[in-house]
Amino acid sequence: MEISISKREIFRSKCNPFNEGVHCIAYLDRDISELIPYINAELGADTYIQEPPTVTFKIYGKLLTIHPDKIAINALKDKEEAEKIINWILKEINRIYKEKDQITPCYEQLPKPQLFQILKYLPKTNCQKCGYPTCMVFASLIAEGIKTPDECTELSEPQKKALNQYLSSFKFLNIDL
Ligand code: SF4
The missing domain is CATH 3.30.310 (TATA-Binding Protein)
Structure with a gap:
């Protein structure tokens, strides 16, 4: 039930x-x-x-x-x-x-992506084309699993690939609201 x-x-x-x-x-x-x-x-x-x-x-x-x-x-x-x-x-x-x-249960806290590590890959121009005021805000949404690197239109393909590679080792919430 x-x-x-x-x-x-x-x-x-x-x-x-x-x-x-x-x-x-x-x-x-x-x-x-x-x-x-x-x-x-x-x-x-x-x-x-x-x-x-x-x-x-x-x-x-x-x-x-x-x-x-x-x-x-x-x-x-x-x-x-x-x-x-x-x-x-x-x-x-x-x-x-x-x-x-x-599912294998997990009895400890899983590692989380680091905000400043994500920011390193972003252009840091704060252009706002993603709809957010700064790259830092956008990075925090990526860290929470709410946004993906694809939504930064200014990100070069190699940087996007590198960021996706970094993120691939973490678990994210698949928020569907
Ligand atoms: S579109 Fe990319 S470069 Fe522009 S503010 Fe958003 S995250 Fe930063």
């Missing part, structure tokens, strides 16, 4: 009620402690904690944490964004749950 959400709470920060953003906590219908190392292996968490098993991801500047019994996301724009991210991560959790027998 698929893992589902038993209750969702979407609320403004109690510490800063004037903050426009919302936080979301989605309670799972069961304990998924055993599945968390599989989620880590498949999605390459930014942080992996063994006890209690917890993984954290950075997505568009927000932190998404999967606990054994709930998913928490901070700094969301609104309820609609909260729903989209929760539905996407729940789909991923259920995919991993189904494919568990073919």
